[in-house]
Structure formats: C-alpha cells, structure tokens
Amino acid sequence: MKVLMLHSPGDLRVEEFPKPTMQPGEALLRVRRVGLCGTDLSSWRGRNPLVSYPRIPGHEIAATIVQLSEPHPVFIPGMDVTLSPYRHCGQCSACRNRRFNACRENQTLGVQRHGALADFISVPIDRLYRANLDLRELCLVEPLSVGMHAVTRAAITDQDRVAIFGCGGVGLGAVAAAAFRGAVTIAIDVDDGKLALAREAGAAHTIHSGRQSLPEALAAIVGYHGPDVFIEAVGLPETFRAAVELVAFTGRVVYIGYAKEAVTYETRLFVQKELDICGARNALPEDFRQVIEMLEQHRFPVDRAIDKEVSMEETPEALREWSDHPTRFRKIMVRVG
Numbered sequence: 001m002k003v004l005m006l007h008s009p010g011d012l013r014v015e016e017f018p019k020p021t022m023q024p025g026e027a028l029l030r031v032r033r034v035g036l037c038g039t040d041l042s043s044w045r046g047r048n049p050l051v052s053y054p055r056i057p058g059h060e061i062a063a064t065i066v067q068l069s070e071p072h073p074v075f076i077p078g079m080d081v082t083l084s085p086y087r088h089c090g091q092c093s094a095c096r097n098r099r100f101n102a103c104r105e106n107q108t109l110g111v112q113r114h115g116a117l118a119d120f121i122s123v124p125i126d127r128l129y130r131a132n133l134d135l136r137e138l139c140l141v142e143p144l145s146v147g148m149h150a151v152t153r154a155a156i157t158d159q160d161r162v163a164i165f166g167c168g169g170v171g172l173g174a175v176a177a178a179a180f181r182g183a184v185t186i187a188i189d190v191d192d193g194k195l196a197l198a199r200e201a202g203a204a205h206t207i208h209s210g211r212q213s214l215p216e217a218l219a220a221i222v223g224y225h226g227p228d229v230f231i232e233a234v235g236l237p238e239t240f241r242a243a244v245e246l247v248a249f250t251g252r253v254v255y256i257g258y259a260k261e262a263v264t265y266e267t268r269l270f271v272q273k274e275l276d277i278c279g280a281r282n283a284l285p286e287d288f289r290q291v292i293e294m295l296e297q298h299r300f301p302v303d304r305a306i307d308k309e310v311s312m313e314e315t316p317e318a319l320r321e322w323s324d325h326p327t328r329f330r331k332i333m334v335r336v337g
C-alpha cells in the first residue's frame with residue numbers, strides 16, 4: 001500500500017509499505033481524509049520532542065470500514081467513521097482515575113506510533129466513532145475535541161462568561177465548544193482572520209489584543225469583575241500570566257498551550273482569588289461525542305476552517321510551504337482515498 005513516510009525532519013516521501021494485518025478486536029479501515037495540524041508541522045520541522053523517525057504521520061482521521069475482526073452491533077463494513085488516535089497504558093495513575101487522555105505512557109497515532117497517512121490502517125474497534133457527518137467533518141472531530149476537553153475541565157455552562165486566548169486550531173475548538181455550551185464567549189487573538197473565524201464558530205465578542213488594551217476591552221464586555229473562565233491556547237508567558245491576572249475572583253483558568261519558557265507568577269493571586277487552575281490535554285470519549293453532536297448541528301464553520309486540500313503526492317510540498325509561511329494555514333486536509 002501507499003504511505004507518506006517522514007524519514008527525518010523535512011524529508012517526507014510517498015512510498016510502498018506493507019498493508020496492516022487486522023488483529024482480534026480490530027477493524028481494517030480504508031483511510032479517506034487526514035487533517036494536518038501544528039503537531040504535524042512540528043514533526044516535519046523536527047521540533048516535536050515526542051516524535052521519533054521514521055514515522056508515518058496522521059492522527060486526525062476520516063475512514064471507511066473495510067472489514068471487522070468480529071461482528072459488532074454498531075459498526076459495519078462500508079460505514080464512514082472517525083477515531084481516537086490515543087492509546088493508554090491502563091496502569092498509571094491517570095488511567096486508574098479513568099482520565100485516559102492524560103496517560104503517562106500515552107501513544108498517539110502519527111507521533112509515537114505510525115499514523116494514518118496510509119491507504120489502510122487497522123485499529124481497535126472500541127476506538128471508532130460513527131456520526132451523521134461527511135468525511136471532512138469526521139476529520140475535524142479529533143482536533144475540535146481537544147478544545148472541548150478544556151471546556152469540560154472548566155465545567156463551563158450557560159451561566160459563564162469565558163475568555164479564550166488564541167484562536168488557532170485548538171483555541172478555535174475551545175471557542176466553538178464554549179459557545180456550544182451556551183457561555184458568553186470572548187475570543188482574543190492578534191490576527192483579524194482568526195478572529196473573524198472565531199465569530200463564525202460562536203464567539204459573541206472578539207478582542208484584537210495587539211490593537212486594543214486587553215483589560216479595558218474585557219471590562220467593556222464583562223465589567224470590572226472579569227470573566228468567570230480563562231482558557232489559554234497560545235503558550236506564551238504573557239498570556240499564561242494574564243489569564244490569572246484578569247480572571248474573576250473564584251474563577252477558573254485552563255491551560256492548553258505549552259509554554260516553552262518558565263513563567264513567573266504573582267502567586268498571591270492564586271490564593272486571594274481562590275482560583276481553580278488546571279491543565280487540559282488530548283480528549284476523552286465524552287469530548288468526542290459532544291463534538292460530533294456540535295458538528296451534526298452545524299455549529300462550526302467547516303469550510304472556512306480548512307485552508308487547503310491536497311493529495312498524498314502534494315503533501316510534502318504543502319508542508320514545506322506551511323513551514324516557510326506558518327501563518328498561511330491553520331488546517332491542511334489530505335485526500336488519501
């Protein structure tokens with residue numbers, strides 16, 4: 001079968017690879033669409049510390065079931081599905097707490113294991129999700145579920161006013177998820193295009209933090225007390241700090257961004273405001289199901305969120321272009337079969 005193999009940073013090639021053999025409990029899938037996100041770009045650039053080479057990338061997947069190792073009440077051959085690309089160990093403290101998304105030994109398809117940029121993959125049946133969605137929508141379920149998980153971590157309801165730093169792939173998912181829960185959602189970014197898309201995804205308000213004073217703009221929307229929740233999806237020390245400084249007393253702060261440098265805090269704010277501060281990583285099955293519901297209700301601007309569609313042969317060049325112009329794309333989708 002045909003695959004895209006990342007031999008080393010910058011060296012992605014279409015080549016032949018043995019077709020997978022279906023194991024007990026697995027489904028053989030024909031891959032149809034694969035979404036590429038910032039993680040894949042980092043792997044291509046050699047800046048993803050979790051990836052090893054050579055590696056077949058691809059963790060945002062729409063596929064058609066070819067064959068099942070055993071009959072199943074829901075899944076049948078010919079059905080289009082998406083799937084969770086995560087694999088947990090079942091032994092660590094995260095797994096024992098049933099928070100499999102944060103497994104200490106987590107292995108994600110396309111990162112620590114070969115992924116879906118291949119004609120066929122074989123995966124455990126319990127990893128599959130069916131939905132009344134087309135292939136492009138199925139392919140967006142995983143990336144959007146990461147933002148949904150952050151919203152779940154903050155227990156966001158329609159009573160909340162939620163500010164979100166960063167409207168890239170993950171942040172945009174958090175915007176859509178918070179709006180889907182009925183919260184008043186405020187999207188913050190320094191890119192007009194991303195802010196326009198955030199509005200289409202459900203943001204009631206947008207703030208361009210490069211042009212506007214963030215404290216003043218926030219106060220004009222939510223008043224002097226500040227938003228109930230701050231979600232950080234950028235990963236900069238300034239935004240990590242601003243979330244704690246600007247959130248309301250007894251507010252919640254969720255971090256999805258990875259800060260590369262150490263961050264210095266005025267820790268008295270943690271105590272004085274009695275904040276709940278937490279991290280969010282990957283997603284749980286419940287997050288996948290909620291994103292499917294959101295997409296089935298057409299609550300996300302699918303067409304505008306996909307910047308470019310390419311064939312497998314065009315993918316190496318598309319990643320090169322993305323690496324040269326990182327702000328040109330948010331989501332590239334590969335037509336596999």
Ligand SMILES: [Zn+2]
Pocket residue numbers: 036037038039059060143
């Ligand atoms: Zn991704």
Ligand SMILES: [Zn+2]
Pocket residue numbers: 088089090091092093094095102103104105106
């Ligand atoms: Zn584990």
